Amino acid sequence: MSAKHAMHLDGLAALAERYDVFLLDQFGVLHDGRQPYPGAVEALSALKRAGKTVALISNSGKRAEPNERRLLKLGFEAGSWDHFVSSGEVAWRIFTDMAREGALRPGTRCLLISRDGDRSAIEGLPLVLTERGDDAELVLIAASEGDRYDLDHYRGLLGPAAARQVPCCCTNPDRIMLTAVGQRFGAGEIADLYERLGGSVTRIGKPYPAIYEAALALARNPDRGDVICVGDSVEHDIAGGQAAGVATALVLSGILADSGDLAGLLDEFNAHPDYMLDAFRWR
DSSP states (O other), X not given: OOTTSOEEESSTHHHHTTOSEEEXXXXXXXXXXXXXXXXXXXXXXXXXXXXXXXXXXXXXXXXXXXXXXXXHHHTOOXXXXXXXXXXXXXXXXXXXXXXXXXXXOTTEEEEEEOSTTOOTTTTTSSEEEESOTTSOSEEEEOOOOTXXXXXXXXXXXXXXXXXXXXXXXXSOOOSEXXXXXXXXXXXXXXXXXXXXXXXXXXXXXXXXXXXXXXXXXXXXXXXXXXXXXXXXXXXXXXXXXXXXXXXXXXXSSGGGTTOSOHHHHHHHTTOOOSEEEXXXXXX
């Protein structure tokens, strides 16, 4: 099938006939952060009843467990997914390995950019939090509060660290996020700002390899031809899935709900899905 001529499907049932392992995005596919999309709860449960391996992969700076709690609170059925791999979980495990190997010094001062005061991204790590960019030894961008602050707020916070070339890790590369007041800039945009201020950033999450490697390892390294990645972001889900060597399906909800030039977006990132779905539903 030509990637430039995606097959438009009514629902997941057709994909379940072809693929055994599903790598699913959450925000913009399963839910909008406040409630599930119509039919999403039922579709996710139907995938499991069909005997599929389901791994949720999310650009969330939080670890896997709080993400799973949120899904249950939103009404998704316990047991309707096998694995949850968040970018925050992947990053936490990388930092844990670094600490064990002596590459992360105990007491390292970390400037954490998170949301609602959440500290799950660094729990159990040998880091000391600082709120100042001028004495930070590590910057960790895990989330955005772009619905509360503008970029100038982050510019003032991060400028001193970037000027000193403090290493920065972004565990949520999404540049756009869904909020109760509409789309706002995400953690990925804050990471871009850090680079514009003169700093360097290591990004963990979609479309970068580590999160796919982690998810596929949990799925017992299946044949890539049996795997499909489903998401609503061309830049992250489709480009990342293609780079991982798996099929992709673009859900035309979430951040694409108001997209006026989808063809231009696909060409911009040279990312062309194999399938398109209007929404994450079974049929």
